[in-house]
Amino acid sequence: MFCSQCQETAQNTGCVVRGVCGKSPEVANYQDLLIYVMKGLAKVNQCLRSCGKGSDQVDLFIMNGLFMTITNANFDKKRFSQEIKAGLALRDALKKEAVNCKTSCDFLSHDAMTWTASTEEEMEAKAKSVGILSTPDEDIRALRQLLVLGIKGMAAYTEHAYNLKHVDKDIFDFMQMALASTLSPNQSKDELLEEEFAKFVADYKPEEAAAIPAIRNFFKAYITQDTVRNIIDNREYTDLATHPAFTTKDFKAVPARYRALVPEYVRDYVTLNQFA
Numbered sequence: 091m092f093c094s095q096c097q098e099t100a101q102n103t104g105c106v107v108r109g110v111c112g113k114s115p116e117v118a119n120y121q122d123l124l125i126y127v128m129k130g131l132a133k134v135n136q137c138l139r140s141c142g143k144g145s146d147q148v149d150l151f152i153m154n155g156l157f158m159t160i161t162n163a164n165f166d167k168k169r170f171s172q173e174i175k176a177g178l179a180l181r182d183a184l185k186k187e188a189v190n191c192k193t194s195c196d197f198l199s200h201d202a203m204t205w206t207a208s209t210e211e212e213m214e215a216k217a218k219s220v221g222i223l224s225t226p227d228e229d230i231r232a233l234r235q236l237l238v239l240g241i242k243g244m245a246a247y248t249e250h251a252y253n254l255k256h257v258d259k260d261i262f263d264f265m266q267m268a269l270a271s272t273l274s275p276n277q278s279k280d281e282l283l284e285e286e287f288a289k290f291v292a293d294y295k296p297e298e299a300a301a302i303p304a305i306r307n308f309f310k311a312y313i314t315q316d317t318v319r320n321i322i323d324n325r326e327y328t329d330l331a332t333h334p335a336f337t338t339k340d341f342k343a344v345p346a347r348y349r350a351l352v353p354e355y356v357r358d359y360v361t362l363n364q365f366a
Contacts, residue, residue: 091118092223095239096161104222113165119217120170121159125238126220127177128155129273130202132266134184139263140288140306142299145184149262151177153252156245156265174213178206200273234272241265263292279365283310290355296348304343309352311336314365322353 094104096111108115128151135148155173158164181203207213225231241264248261267285274281287309296302311318318336321329330338341349356362 091115092221093118093121094222094235095242111162114167116214117165117167117170119214119221120167120174122221123213123217124155124170124174124177125159125269126202126216127174127181128152129269130200130205131177131181131184132269133200133203133273134181134188135266136270136285136288138184138188139291140284141188141302142291142296143187144263144292145180147180148184148266149259150252151180152266152269153245153248153262156242157249160242160246171210171213174207182206202273237268237272241268259292263289279314282364283313286313286360289359290352293355294348294351296345298345301343301345301348304340305345305348305352307340308336308344308348309356311340312352312356313360313362319353322349 091109092104092106093099093109093113098110099105100107100110105113105118109118131148132152135145138144155177158170158173164170185203205216207216222231222235225234244261244265248258248265251257267289271285287306290309291302296305298305312322313319315335317333318330321327321333327338327341330336330341344352
């Protein structure tokens with residue numbers, strides 16, 4: 091085990107034998123494994139969300155799972171084992187849905203979206219390889235942990251609010267985006283674009299499911315192609331007829347509402363430098 095999430099951790103670095111709080115090493119490892127399961131689940135749900143089919147069940151599962159892992163919240167190994175198995179089952183069911191909606195996400199790109207376990211022994215072995223110290227670079231490790239610990243706190247307050255019938259989808263979306271982002275220390279431009287598009291879909295919730303591929307194509311072209319951006323901003327649409335990457339046909343496939351919303355969203359919320 092290695093647990094460093096509270097201010098009373100052993101030697102002010104991390105508990106490695108047993109938690110100062112009384113947590114057993116087995117429970118600590120299972121908590122790490124549940125976090126890993128939720129990272130994969132969050133990534134799958136991000137992919138679903140990009141085609142307008144995000145899962146409310148994942149929202150609640152991740153909120154509860156994060157809350158379970160905060161200091162002194164739950165030391166029941168059996169309960170964590172059940173949650174891990176439930177998370178894997180939910181992840182695999184949603185992967186099938188995502189394939190059906192023809193999302194462009196690649197589910198085989200990371201172990202968190204493909205590994206599985208059916209026995210305690212398999213889970214215990216896996217838990218030892220996915221804990222905090224599995225990230226060798228100290229700086230990346232520290233940033234990942236800062237993010238994970240922050241959203242654990244968010245999850246606790248989100249659950250309190252949920253029990254009082256207050257729900258904010260943006261918070262669920264952010265927690266999942268944050269979890270999924272820790273799977274890769276260096277995201278590709280395409281991964282960043284998919285993240286941005288998932289946030290756009292979460293905000294505007296397009297009802298025209300069949301048009302989502304066209305909206306995505308426009309969204310990416312507007313961000314990555316200076317020439318496309320200039321044509322759209324200056325309303326010189328006839329120039330699209332000869333554009334090699336985004337044509338008049340591509341533009342006409344985008345519902346009229348989103349021809350205006352995409353540029354507005356990008357100007358307000360997207361930092362273009364990261365795609366240069």
